[in-house]
Amino acid sequence: MMTSATAGPAHAPALATLAHRAYRIRRFALRMGEVQGQGYIGQALGWSDVLATAFCHAMTYRPDEPEWEGRDRFLLSHGHYAIACYAALIEAGIIPEEELETYGSDDSRLPMSGMATYTPGMEISGGSLGQGLTIAVGMALGLQLKNNPAFVYNSMSDGELDEGAVWEAALSASHHGLSNLINLVDINRQQADGNSNEILGFEPLADKWQSFGWHVERVNGNDLQAVVAAFDRCRALAEAKPRVILCDTLMGKGVPFLETREKNHFIRVDPQEWQQAIAVLDENHAKGER
Ligand SMILES: Cc1ncc(C[n+]2csc(CCOP(=O)(O)OP(=O)(O)O)c2C)c(N)n1
Numbered sequence: 001m002m003t004s005a006t007a008g009p010a011h012a013p014a015l016a017t018l019a020h021r022a023y024r025i026r027r028f029a030l031r032m033g034e035v036q037g038q039g040y041i042g043q044a045l046g047w048s049d050v051l052a053t054a055f056c057h058a059m060t061y062r063p064d065e066p067e068w069e070g071r072d073r074f075l076l077s078h079g080h081y082a083i084a085c086y087a088a089l090i091e092a093g094i095i096p097e098e099e100l101e102t103y104g105s106d107d108s109r110l111p112m113s114g115m116a117t118y119t120p121g122m123e124i125s126g127g128s129l130g131q132g133l134t135i136a137v138g139m140a141l142g143l144q145l146k147n148n149p150a151f152v153y154n155s156m157s158d159g160e161l162d163e164g165a166v167w168e169a170a171l172s173a174s175h176h177g178l179s180n181l182i183n184l185v186d187i188n189r190q191q192a193d194g195n196s197n198e199i200l201g202f203e204p205l206a207d208k209w210q211s212f213g214w215h216v217e218r219v220n221g222n223d224l225q226a227v228v229a230a231f232d233r234c235r236a237l238a239e240a241k242p243r244v245i246l247c248d249t250l251m252g253k254g255v256p257f258l259e260t261r262e263k264n265h266f267i268r269v270d271p272q273e274w275q276q277a278i279a280v281l282d283e284n285h286a287k288g289e290r
């Protein structure tokens with residue numbers, strides 16, 4: 001039997017350390033973007049604070065034993081956010097840092113869309129949008145039946161709210177009282193064809209989840225303290241309800257020239273800009289700005 005250190009809330013870092021880890025996640029993602037010359041970097045930068053909170057504050061797992069039965073599960077429903085998830089898995093110690101140099105190349109364990117069969121720590125092959133929550137419901141129910149106390153985190157995007165299966169899963173989760181299910185929604189107000197809420201209006205979103213029987217948190221997804229508090233409340237809640245954290249995020253967060261770039265599903269980054277982006281990120285982090 002393999003023995004390995006267990007990461008988890010008991011070892012959760014102070015906020016400044018967590019901010020440093022979120023910075024490192026952003027930096028790993030930018031490096032991968034540079035290696036491949038492309039990547040969903042706007043999303044990765046926007047989602048890094050939530051990923052840092054999940055992997056470096058809230059979740060229990062063993063970096064050297066990614067399939068340990070007692071681990072909290074993290075499902076990347078929006079498979080195109082793989083670059084962000086790999087960056088978090090590197091920071092979590094599940095993927096070696098050197099491996100980021102292979103991102104997106106043939107034979108790499110880090111393909112451009114998340115694949116469960118390729119990558120340690122990647123629980124599902126997401127990317128067919130709207131499916132992650134349906135799988136998460138089944139997993140959470142299974143864990144409850146086995147008296148396994150692990151949490152299931154589903155990570156999804158606001159474009160996925162257009163998918164009917166999400167709402168069927170939401171009904172099922174509350175019907176079964178899945179208190180071990182925490183759904184994380186990235187509300188970056190962007191999807192392939194424009195502003196998500198204008199393409200298919202989803203507001204008032206908190207009311208919708210609440211009426212489906214969920215405990216709801218809505219936070220600025222780039223305010224680390226608020227994100228940590230929301231995760232903590234969701235983990236501590238005694239009610240037999242599934243939990244959702246609706247996170248309003250800013251695409252490109254941490255690199256001002258990308259934050260203000262015209263918001264597209266695929267933010268344009270010119271070859272010389274990857275290094276500039278890393279330099280600005282480093283500089284702002286050194287100044288304590290986020
Ligand atoms: C079921 C399904 N429909 C369409 C697509 C094509 N697609 C890939 S990413 C994407 C955008 C979805 O919205 P969101 O994830 O919010 O976009 P982002 O915030 O990353 O811009 C679409 C439509 C897909 N992968 N799966």
Ligand SMILES: [Mg+2]
Pocket residue numbers: 157158159186187188189190191196
């Ligand atoms: Mg979106």
